[in-house]
Amino acid sequence: MKRVLLAAALLALALPAAASAHATLVRSTPAIQERLSGSPAFVRLRFDQSVKVLPNAIRVYTARGRLVSGETLTSPDKRMVDARLGQLPRGAYTVRWSALSADGHVISGIFTFGVRHRAPPATEAFGASGPTTEEHVVRWLYFLALALLTGGLGFRLLVLRSPLGPAAERRFYRVLGIGAVGAIEVGILAFLLRAGDALQLPFGRFLYGDLAPIAGGTRFGIAFVAMTLGFALVSALVFLAWLTDRTWPLWPALALSLAFASGLSLSGHSAADAGSSWVSQLADWAHLAAASLWVGGLVQLAFVVWPLEPELRRRAFLRFSRFATGLIVVILSAGIYLSVLRLPRLDDLWTERYGQVLLVKLALVSLALLWGAAHHFLVRPALERGAPLFARLPRSLAGESAVGMAILLAAAVLVDSKPPAQPVPQPPLAQQR
Amino acid sequence: MEPPAEHVHWLFATGFLLLGLCLLARALVGEEIWSRRPWRAYLWPALLFGLGVLMWPVMVFYTNSTIHMVAHGAWAQTMMLAGAAELGLVRGKLHHTAWRLAMPLALAVSGTALLIHEQNGWLFARAAFLHHALGWTALIGAIFPLVGAFRRRSPVWSSGFALTLVVISVLLYSDRDVAPVFGHLSPFAGEPHR
Numbered sequence: 001m002k003r004v005l006l007a008a009a010l011l012a013l014a015l016p017a018a019a020s021a022h023a024t025l026v027r028s029t030p031a032i033q034e035r036l037s038g039s040p041a042f043v044r045l046r047f048d049q050s051v052k053v054l055p056n057a058i059r060v061y062t063a064r065g066r067l068v069s070g071e072t073l074t075s076p077d078k079r080m081v082d083a084r085l086g087q088l089p090r091g092a093y094t095v096r097w098s099a100l101s102a103d104g105h106v107i108s109g110i111f112t113f114g115v116r117h118r119a120p121p122a123t124e125a126f127g128a129s130g131p132t133t134e135e136h137v138v139r140w141l142y143f144l145a146l147a148l149l150t151g152g153l154g155f156r157l158l159v160l161r162s163p164l165g166p167a168a169e170r171r172f173y174r175v176l177g178i179g180a181v182g183a184i185e186v187g188i189l190a191f192l193l194r195a196g197d198a199l200q201l202p203f204g205r206f207l208y209g210d211l212a213p214i215a216g217g218t219r220f221g222i223a224f225v226a227m228t229l230g231f232a233l234v235s236a237l238v239f240l241a242w243l244t245d246r247t248w249p250l251w252p253a254l255a256l257s258l259a260f261a262s263g264l265s266l267s268g269h270s271a272a273d274a275g276s277s278w279v280s281q282l283a284d285w286a287h288l289a290a291a292s293l294w295v296g297g298l299v300q301l302a303f304v305v306w307p308l309e310p311e312l313r314r315r316a317f318l319r320f321s322r323f324a325t326g327l328i329v330v331i332l333s334a335g336i337y338l339s340v341l342r343l344p345r346l347d348d349l350w351t352e353r354y355g356q357v358l359l360v361k362l363a364l365v366s367l368a369l370l371w372g373a374a375h376h377f378l379v380r381p382a383l384e385r386g387a388p389l390f391a392r393l394p395r396s397l398a399g400e401s402a403v404g405m406a407i408l409l410a411a412a413v414l415v416d417s418k419p420p421a422q423p424v425p426q427p428p429l430a431q432q433r
Numbered sequence: 434m435e436p437p438a439e440h441v442h443w444l445f446a447t448g449f450l451l452l453g454l455c456l457l458a459r460a461l462v463g464e465e466i467w468s469r470r471p472w473r474a475y476l477w478p479a480l481l482f483g484l485g486v487l488m489w490p491v492m493v494f495y496t497n498s499t500i501h502m503v504a505h506g507a508w509a510q511t512m513m514l515a516g517a518a519e520l521g522l523v524r525g526k527l528h529h530t531a532w533r534l535a536m537p538l539a540l541a542v543s544g545t546a547l548l549i550h551e552q553n554g555w556l557f558a559r560a561a562f563l564h565h566a567l568g569w570t571a572l573i574g575a576i577f578p579l580v581g582a583f584r585r586r587s588p589v590w591s592s593g594f595a596l597t598l599v600v601i602s603v604l605l606y607s608d609r610d611v612a613p614v615f616g617h618l619s620p621f622a623g624e625p626h627r
Contacts, residue, residue: 024497104553107498188506192499211496225493232489232509236482239517243524 022101023047023079025210030113032122032213039088039115043069043095050078051107052100058083061094061126068093090116094126098205109210110199111217121218128198131416135193140412142186143292144405146261149179149234150289151296153254157247159297159319160305160312168308173242175304179296180235183257184228191215191224223263230260258289268415280341287334290327291411295404297323302397314383317393321380324372335365342419352420361410368403375400435494439608446605448484452477453598460591474523482516485509504550508543515539533582537575540597544571563608570600 027046030036043058053074058081060069070084081099093115098108112119122128131139152175164172191214199209215221237253240246265284297320305316339358349355375397379390390396455477459467468474488509496502518535521527544567551564574597581590 022498104557184510188503192503195499207500208498211499211502215493215496228493229489232486235513236486239482239520243517243520243526 022105022107022208023049023051023099024107025097025109025212028095028111032111032217033113033119035114035117035119037116040085040113042085043083045081045097045099047079047081047099049101051081053081054098054100054106057081057097057099059096060085061096063092063094063120063126065126088115092117092120096127096200101208105208106205107208107210108199108201108205109213111213121220122213123194123198123218123220125198127200130197130418132193132197135190135197136409136413136416138186138190138193139416140409141182142190143288143408143412144295145179145182145186146257146288147179147292147295147404147408148175148299149183149231149238149296150254150257150261150292151294151298152176152179152300153238153250153257153296154293155297155300155320157250157254159323160300160316161247162312162315164304164309164312168304171304171308172300173238175299176238177235180231180238183231184235187224187228187231191221194220219267223267227260227263230256230263234260261285261288261292264288264415280338283334283337286330287338290330290334291404291408294324294327294331295401295408297327298397298401298404302394302401306394306397313389317375318380318383321376325376328369328372331365345420348420354414354417354419357410357414357417361407361414364403364407364410368400368407371396371400371403438495441491441495442605442608445484445488446602446608448480448487449598449602449605452480452484453595453602455480456595456598457592460588460595463588464585475520478516478519478523480516481512482520485512485514485516488512500550504546507546511539511542530582534579536594537577537579537582540571540575540578544568544573544575547571560608563604567601567604567608570597570604574598574601 024047025045026048029042029044029046030040043060045058053072055072057072058069059067060083061067068085068088070086073082073084075082081097091114093113095111095113096108097110098106101107110122110125112122112125114120152172156172163169191211195209195211195214196206198214199206201209211221215225234253234257237249237256241249241253262281262285265281265288268284301316301320305312309316343349343352343355343358349359379393383389459477486509488505492502492505492509495505515536515538518527518532522532547564547568551561551568553561555562555565574594577590577593577597581587581594584590
């Protein structure tokens, strides 16, 4: 019996596999997000292995959801699936496909193309409903993780460089670890939520959904790829610093976490919407980086230094107060510039949803500024004069960090909201004639 | 631009083979002799941690299905966690015995992820067979570091753990239909799909 089992096992290893994994789409005609100069006669999908054609395997929709594809055709080459198309007018089109892979799984995917028109990214294809409440929460958690990581690193390297006691050091790395792991995990969750919204598949079929056009064909997906790799590297550097008791790996970790935070700016409104430029992307990145440094620094001050390092409280508070002043200047200047850019009319503030969310964010920012001003103009001079530390100061710092986190929630909703359309510049009268 | 999947499998198979051989050498000579040169104590945990870091590019670039992406992410995280815990223990930064459970936990989670991501039966195809074999090897092999965490000097458990990794590496080498180990025997054996 043993010999039979052994022989069966070896035979199974020796025989070529009918499928090493499920089929993968390797090429499509039209290509993913291709802009065509004329109407294509058909849509063709080429897989890396044989597939069985399902009824309505390829469905092509207009931007308004009208089905324009004909019957799906089998091909002598079982790796290819075609669907005929009629004459397509100018516009953007969404292709939703599915096929039965040789391993028995139904694989599915989505891509877009344009006929004399820009093809939208897969995340804006027909059927995708846009950011949901879950995505707002996940984006907020992402901002929080970024703040804990980047702000913690900034605080340790730019504000308080003196050695910490063992307990404070442990808590510092614990907070940093939560930030680093959170940035990776929440990033994956955010990507899967966005992909799920684009693919519009039930859970069982979503497991075999092709994510490649979203990971490689959208700004959001490319940012996800870069940021996941970047934050994995940052996690490794933070771990190395903890393991070796050296702070030098924290410098590249800070530089990388600030650099990879730009992924959000390069994939958001500041990069994709009308009127965006490298200046708007830079302003968005500066806004986010300064906010992360500020909120994360406050967390370190309130929850690491204050309870565990009584000797360093005064010095840490005074240094952070100076550091935060610079950060607030950056946050405000970049924020005002971006608000003016995205809301060209003042009444957009109360008539548009984007403006209303911005008003809530501005109210929270005003509260945080008042709180910070009280610390800066009342507490700081007293501490500089050598006055005893205020008993309620730790609670006040925790309160300010809580407001900072609430601002990040408003920012998360704002980032997922669509700014009002920019007014189209009218050509000069002479040209109109 | 992406390397073929089999090359990636062979890269990780080589990593697991080196890991297994290091651990086997340690089990044979004993921990005291193995740790006479301080760098040797860091060798296998650092290799495991590095393999975890290297798994992230696999996760983000091979996105042909959600389940594969999530499974690769699980392997990246468990390898980094287990490697980090062992490095922390070797360095003296971690002391609690519970950290020794990171390795069996990583094997168990990895094995479960392998079994979940392969939804066909054992004999459906060679890849399915290997995925089941890999999953159960990791799952059952987790017993060795689990018992070894409490019986540190027993060569049986440490050798068992090392051999588990060697078996995983052999299975990984065989995990593609173009693998040189157990490759195509006959062009008539089935329809090539690549």
